[in-house]
Amino acid sequence: MLLFVGPFRYGPNRDGILEFLRVAWPRIRAAVPAATLLILAGDEYPAHVTGREAFAQPGVGLLGHRDDVPALLAQCAMTI
Numbered sequence: 001m002l003l004f005v006g007p008f009r010y011g012p013n014r015d016g017i018l019e020f021l022r023v024a025w026p027r028i029r030a031a032v033p034a035a036t037l038l039i040l041a042g043d044e045y046p047a048h049v050t051g052r053e054a055f056a057q058p059g060v061g062l063l064g065h066r067d068d069v070p071a072l073l074a075q076c077a078m079t080i
Helices: 011-023 025-031 069-075
Strands: 002-005 037-040 060-063
Touching: 002 069, 011 025, 037 069
Parallel strands: 002 037, 037 060
Antiparallel strands: none
């Protein structure tokens, strides 16, 4: 599992992960089909992902605010 932590209320977080999803994610999934990416995007994320196919790719999950970030970090292979 890869983990991205960055609330979408901050534009560079949205832009950065969107570019990652467009460029890097398809290549990662091609090389490692079981790879997953969990995006902790803050509670406002639904307004920013609706209609954007990049966020609907296989293996991509989105969550709002979480208090268990240390546990998620312990489960992931890498953060971006």
